[in-house]
Amino acid sequence: MQNNDVVLSVNNLVKDFPLGQSAKSNMMRAVNDVTFELRKGEALAIVGESGSGKSTGARILTRIYDKTAGDVTFKGEPLDKYIEKNGELEYARQVQMIFQDPFGSLNPVHTIYHHIARPLLIHQRAEKEAIPQLVYELLDMVGLSPVKETAEKFPHELSGGQRQRVAIARAIAVSPEVILADEPISMLDVSVRLGILNLMADLKDKHGISFMYITHDIATARYFAEKTAVMYVGHMVEWGDSDNVTQNPQHPYSKLLLSAVPEVGKAGRRDLEVKKGDIPMWKPSSVGCPFATRCPNATEVCSQEMPATTQISEQHFVRCHHI
Numbered sequence: 167m168q169n170n171d172v173v174l175s176v177n178n179l180v181k182d183f184p185l186g187q188s189a190k191s192n193m194m195r196a197v198n199d200v201t202f203e204l205r206k207g208e209a210l211a212i213v214g215e216s217g218s219g220k221s222t223g224a225r226i227l228t229r230i231y232d233k234t235a236g237d238v239t240f241k242g243e244p245l246d247k248y249i250e251k252n253g254e255l256e257y258a259r260q261v262q263m264i265f266q267d268p269f270g271s272l273n274p275v276h277t278i279y280h281h282i283a284r285p286l287l288i289h290q291r292a293e294k295e296a297i298p299q300l301v302y303e304l305l306d307m308v309g310l311s312p313v314k315e316t317a318e319k320f321p322h323e324l325s326g327g328q329r330q331r332v333a334i335a336r337a338i339a340v341s342p343e344v345i346l347a348d349e350p351i352s353m354l355d356v357s358v359r360l361g362i363l364n365l366m367a368d369l370k371d372k373h374g375i376s377f378m379y380i381t382h383d384i385a386t387a388r389y390f391a392e393k394t395a396v397m398y399v400g401h402m403v404e405w406g407d408s409d410n411v412t413q414n415p416q417h418p419y420s421k422l423l424l425s426a427v428p429e430v431g432k433a434g435r436r437d438l439e440v441k442k443g444d445i446p447m448w449k450p451s452s453v454g455c456p457f458a459t460r461c462p463n464a465t466e467v468c469s470q471e472m473p474a475t476t477q478i479s480e481q482h483f484v485r486c487h488h489i
């Protein structure tokens with residue numbers, strides 16, 4: 167469903183990668199039939215284990231990868247059309263990315279000042295004379311003070327959490343509509359993770375930035391994001407309001423993820439006995455439910471047909487044959 171608040175939407179997105187070097191190689195399907203919306207000032211958490219296609223989805227949105235099939239819409243227009251009209255640079259300004267490793271994403275030979283001033287210059291966000299003041303304001307906004315001293319430092323002189331704050335300042339410098347945050351806290355010390363999540367929540371609530379928050383950790387998804395989509399082997403298996411998905415999980419895989427979280431795992435832990443089956447490599451020709459090999463409830467139909475979507479409540483959907 168589209169409404170005016172939808173900033174970015176993805177419909178039936180598919181991404182295949184070749185398994186070998188030659189053009190005739192077999193393909194693997196990293197993302198299959200993924201559909202979601204990012205609304206203004208709202209966060210969507212994409213939760214799933216390694217290899218579930220989370221980063222591939224984000225890379226398609228930042229145009230690092232081409233999609234195999236499906237549609238991406240930005241501000242109500244097909245993405246290609248939007249870019250044709252407004253240019254790649256403008257889209258890149260509006261859809262920023264934050265990565266897992268804040269050290270790797272900063273250049274060790276440049277100061278913090280340089281990192282934040284650069285996008286302001288590239289995207290012509292201010293007159294040259296106004297840039298220092300803007301850099302200081304941005305550092306203050308992300309909680310890095312004293313601002314002048316911080317600006318003069320190099321990335322190695324900051325802690326991991328401080329470096330991630332610099333990466334966030336750089337992303338918001340250009341007033342983006344959307345931030346794609348790919349596991350932004352997973353490499354940080356546990357003690358500073360909450361501070362970064364709270365900073366992102368502030369940017370979402372006060373500045374109306376929409377977030378796609380990629381994580382392995384369903385507990386932080388619920389803490390930070392209004393919406394949650396659980397992915398397994400490239401498929402969305404359950405999605406909707408984070409409270410619905412995490413408090414009343416329906417899919418056995420969501421229950422499995424929640425069972426690993428002591429605080430919110432009560433609902434998931436009940437009767438959970440997941441088989442030690444292999445995680446399948448999905449191919450364009452694969453059939454059935456991707457979780458069938460590990461699912462305690464699997465029956466014949468699960469290995470033969472992809473489950474249709476069942477609506478559990480207004481904002482709660484699941485793909486499982488046994489709901």
Ligand SMILES: Nc1ncnc2c1ncn2[C@@H]1O[C@H](COP(=O)(O)OP(=O)(O)OP(=O)(O)O)[C@@H](O)[C@H]1O
Pocket residue numbers: 183184196214215216217218219220221222223
């Ligand atoms: N450039 C590529 N070429 C070939 N295969 C790729 C490429 N990028 C990703 N894949 C494959 O696509 C699948 C999904 O990868 P992706 O990186 O999107 O997973 P992820 O959910 O982000 O995992 P993680 O939690 O480990 O970051 C994996 O099987 C991966 O090997």
Ligand SMILES: [Mg+2]
Pocket residue numbers: 220221222348
């Ligand atoms: Mg990833």
